[in-house]
Amino acid sequence: MPLTHPPTPLPSLEPVSAADARRQLREQIARLERELSDAQAERSRHDISPLVRTRTRSHGARLLSLGQLEEIRDALVDARSEIGDASAEIEARRLLLDAMRENPRAFKGRKLTSRDLGEPGCHVYKVAPVLGVVGRFTGWWRVKVSSGCPLARRRPGRRCPPGRGGPPRRALSAGGSRRSGPSSGCASPRRRP
Amino acid sequence: MVEEDPRPRLGWIDPLVADEHPSLALLWLELPVRWMRRSPRWMRDRLATLSGRVDGAAALELRRQDIPAAWRVFYRHVGIDPDEDQTPIEAAYHARLRWGGFRSRGMPRDVLTTALVETGVALWAVDADRTAGELGVRLSKPGELLGAGETEAPAGRLVIADEHRALAPLGGEPPAELAVAKGSTRAIVYGLQFTGIPSMHVHEAFWTASELLGPPVAADAAVDR
Numbered sequence: 001m002p003l004t005h006p007p008t009p010l011p012s013l014e015p016v017s018a019a020d021a022r023r024q025l026r027e028q029i030a031r032l033e034r035e036l037s038d039a040q041a042e043r044s045r046h047d048i049s050p051l052v053r054t055r056t057r058s059h060g061a062r063l064l065s066l067g068q069l070e071e072i073r074d075a076l077v078d079a080r081s082e083i084g085d086a087s088a089e090i091e092a093r094r095l096l097l098d099a100m101r102e103n104p105r106a107f108k109g110r111k112l113t114s115r116d117l118g119e120p121g122c123h124v125y126k127v128a129p130v131l132g133v134v135g136r137f138t139g140w141w142r143v144k145v146s147s148g149c150p151l152a153r154r155r156p157g158r159r160c161p162p163g164r165g166g167p168p169r170r171a172l173s174a175g176g177s178r179r180s181g182p183s184s185g186c187a188s189p190r191r192r193p
Numbered sequence: 194m195v196e197e198d199p200r201p202r203l204g205w206i207d208p209l210v211a212d213e214h215p216s217l218a219l220l221w222l223e224l225p226v227r228w229m230r231r232s233p234r235w236m237r238d239r240l241a242t243l244s245g246r247v248d249g250a251a252a253l254e255l256r257r258q259d260i261p262a263a264w265r266v267f268y269r270h271v272g273i274d275p276d277e278d279q280t281p282i283e284a285a286y287h288a289r290l291r292w293g294g295f296r297s298r299g300m301p302r303d304v305l306t307t308a309l310v311e312t313g314v315a316l317w318a319v320d321a322d323r324t325a326g327e328l329g330v331r332l333s334k335p336g337e338l339l340g341a342g343e344t345e346a347p348a349g350r351l352v353i354a355d356e357h358r359a360l361a362p363l364g365g366e367p368p369a370e371l372a373v374a375k376g377s378t379r380a381i382v383y384g385l386q387f388t389g390i391p392s393m394h395v396h397e398a399f400w401t402a403s404e405l406l407g408p409p410v411a412a413d414a415a416v417d418r
Contacts, residue, residue: 019212030266030388037256037265061271061351061363063213063332072269 018066025069032076039083043090043118090118097143100127104141122149201399204383205329210351214270216388219353221328222399223321224406226380228373229300236304236405237297243310244294252286260313263389271351273364281315281364301373301380304405314384314398317353319360319371321379326356328383333359340368353383380406 016024064072093116100107107127114123124146129135135142204219211217232240255261264280279287285306289295295310297303305316323340335348339359346352351363361367364385373380382402386395 022213026270029269033266033269034262037262041254041257059272060347060365061273062349063210063351064270064272068272072272076269 021066022064022069025066025073028073029069029076032073032080036076036080036083039080039087043083043087086118090116093117097125100125101143104143105139108141122146201384201396202327204327207329207331209332210330214387216386217330218386219328219330219383220386220395220399221381221383222403223379223381224403226301226318226373226377226406228375228377232297232300232303236300236307239307240295240297240303243307244289247286247289247295247310249290252290255283255286258313260390260394263387264313264315266389267385267387268364271363281309282313285309301382301402301406304402305382307405308398308401311401312394312398314386314390314395315364316382316384316398316402317361317367318373318380318382319367320373320377321381322377323371324355324360324381328353328355328360328381330354330363331359340371382406 093112096107096110097112097117100110100112104127109127111124111126113125114121126144126146127141128144130140130142134140201220201222204221206217206219256265261280261282264282265275268275268278268280275283285295295306298306301318305318308314308316330351331354333346333348333350333352337346337348337352337359339346339352339361346359346362352359353361353363353367360371382399384395384398386392
């Protein structure tokens with residue numbers, strides 16, 4: 001089909017030198033790094049280790065090419081979006097916990113951990129029946145919060161130094177329930193008959 | 194020659210480096226120094242006071258502060274991942290949290306730690322008798338060795354150099370053979386400035402270093418050595 005109108009000429013673009021392009025990339029990297037730091041500080045209020053590591057490798061201070069700067073910029077963009085996605089998921093889980101507290105019967109058996117909520121510690125929020133079978137039959141449900149992190153357990157084969165004596169005969173197990181036998185500390189030295 | 198009223202001097206920057214990082218500056222200052230395996234009590238007390246100021250909350254907020262953030266950006270700009278190789282101030286804060294305080298490592302290292310924590314500006318020191326001429330920043334040459342020749346710098350790395358040889362990687366510790374040691378009388382203290390680090394903080398860091406290194410050694414220091 002013949003053209004009725006002549007093609008519109010493209011606007012002339014100013015040529016960007018490689019040095020200008022690198023400068024612009026460095027500005028983008030600076031902005032992204034600050035955004036990442038803000039997101040990290042807001043998202044993780046209890047851990048100084050980075051939530052997301054960029055997929056870049058250190059090789060010592062050097063002058064970077066355009067491609068290397070682009071690679072760093074892209075890695076920062078990925079890290080930023082990864083933190084954003086994780087934050088959105090955590091926010092959704094916090095809303096779910098609120099809903100579980102409001103109406104436990106609608107979330108029977110549902111479990112959330114403090115890790116799911118982006119919080120420190122080892123709490124588990126679980127919708128459980130009150131008084132076991134009674135609550136199950138009467139429809140009386142509530143959100144039960146576990147007590148915390150498990151205790152340290154005894155390493156097999158570890159012995160007490162001389163004069164320290166043996167461990168308590170009964171101690172808390174990792175799950176928090178009492179059971180017989182040593183669960184922490186060091187084992188008693190064997191006595192000869 | 195040690196100056197009466199010490200003011201940091203600007204080091205030279207290789208034109209190739211200056212084109213890419215126009216805001217980068219190297220400042221250095223020659224100071225009298227006395228190496229001590231164990232710092233005097235007043236120095237250890239000052240570190241203890243600083244340890245009390247830095248807690249977990251401060252470490253969590255560190256990345257959002259201007260100067261530590263500027264360090265992270267600069268590290269990215271020169272190809273160092275600050276999460277892999279920590280910036281000097283982040284490394285100091287993490288060590289503080291790990292050890293429960295800023296550990297005293299003798300003089301003049303404690304002085305540099307104090308200046309770093311109080312201002313956010315990292316300073317390094319080398320023995321002035323083992324350097325020649327003015328300091329600057331340039332790219333390392335193929336096969337070039339750092340300092341007295343025990344550590345090799347890969348070609349094309351940014352290094353602190355004197356007029357004859359590369360001394361230390363940019364942003365890194367100088368090799369042990371150049372460090373201030375027993376018998377050293379003069380040290381060259383140097384630091385970096387770039388976008389986001391105000392001159393006032395840099396000068397304060399050098400002033401802190403010269404104040405702590407400059408005064409005559411206190412009486413209890415001789416006992417503590």
